[in-house]
Amino acid sequence: MQTSERIDYIKNWIIDYCKSMPKQPDSLVVGISGGIDSSVTSAICALTGKKTIVLSMPMKQIKEQHDLSLKHKKWLNENFKNVEDHIINLDLLFDTFKETLKNFKNDHGIANSKARLRMVTLYQVAAANNGIVVGTGNKVEDFGVGFYTKYGDGGVDISPIADCTKTQVWEMGEHLKISKEIIKADPTDGLWEDGRPDVNQLGMTYQDLEIAMLDPKSKNYKKYLEIRNRNLHKMKPIPVCKMKNE
Numbered sequence: 001m002q003t004s005e006r007i008d009y010i011k012n013w014i015i016d017y018c019k020s021m022p023k024q025p026d027s028l029v030v031g032i033s034g035g036i037d038s039s040v041t042s043a044i045c046a047l048t049g050k051k052t053i054v055l056s057m058p059m060k061q062i063k064e065q066h067d068l069s070l071k072h073k074k075w076l077n078e079n080f081k082n083v084e085d086h087i088i089n090l091d092l093l094f095d096t097f098k099e100t101l102k103n104f105k106n107d108h109g110i111a112n113s114k115a116r117l118r119m120v121t122l123y124q125v126a127a128a129n130n131g132i133v134v135g136t137g138n139k140v141e142d143f144g145v146g147f148y149t150k151y152g153d154g155g156v157d158i159s160p161i162a163d164c165t166k167t168q169v170w171e172m173g174e175h176l177k178i179s180k181e182i183i184k185a186d187p188t189d190g191l192w193e194d195g196r197p198d199v200n201q202l203g204m205t206y207q208d209l210e211i212a213m214l215d216p217k218s219k220n221y222k223k224y225l226e227i228r229n230r231n232l233h234k235m236k237p238i239p240v241c242k243m244k245n246e
Helices: 003-020 036-047 063-079 091-100 107-128 166-176 180-184 198-202 206-214 221-230
Strands: 027-031 051-056 083-087 131-133
Touching (some): 003 036, 003 166, 091 107
Parallel strands (some): 027 051, 027 131
C-alpha cells in the first residue's frame, strides 16, 4: 500500500467507525506530545473533517519537547479549520498526586502516573464534547514490545495507527508535511524529567526492533522477544477467574 493510500485508508476507517457507533461522536480527542506518532494521528483525524480536539498536556515537561508540541499545534491550525486546541498544564495536579502518595514512592510508578493523569484528562475533555479518545500507538512500539503505560496512553477508544510500523508512521509524517524537527527528533515517552530517549529504555532503536519483529531470523529477534514477553500482560485481555460448573 502506498503512503497516500495508507493515510486515506486510516482516515476512512475512523469515519466508518464513528458512523458505526450507536451514538455518533461529535469529536475526536487526541493528546499531542510533539512526537511523530501523535502528530501523524492528529493530522489524519483532522483529515476526516470531524471536529478534532488536540491537547498539549505539559507535566514537568522538558522545554524542547513541549515546543515541538506547540509547533505541531500551530501547524494543525494553519492547515485545518476543524481543529480546536488546548494547552492544559498538569504540573499542579502532578505535584498534588506525588505529595498525596509520598508514602508510596516509586520512580517508575510516578513516571507512569503522568501518562495516566493525561488519560484521565483526555477522557474528561472527550466527555464534555461527546468525543472519543484516539490512541497514537504504533505496531512496533505499542503492539510489538508493549512500550506504553497500562491504563495510561494505552487507555483509548480507538487505535488508528496500531497496524502501522514506525517506518510507515515516519513515511506518513513526510507525506503529510509534518515538521522535519518532529520527524527527526529522538523518540521519547516524555515521562522522565531527564528526557531520556526510548532507545535508552528499550536497549534497541525502533529501526532494529522493527527488523527483529518482522524477521524471526534477524540477530535481534531474541532480544525483541524478551522485551515483548515482559510486557505481554499489557496486551492480553485482563485475566478473569472463571468459576467451575457455572
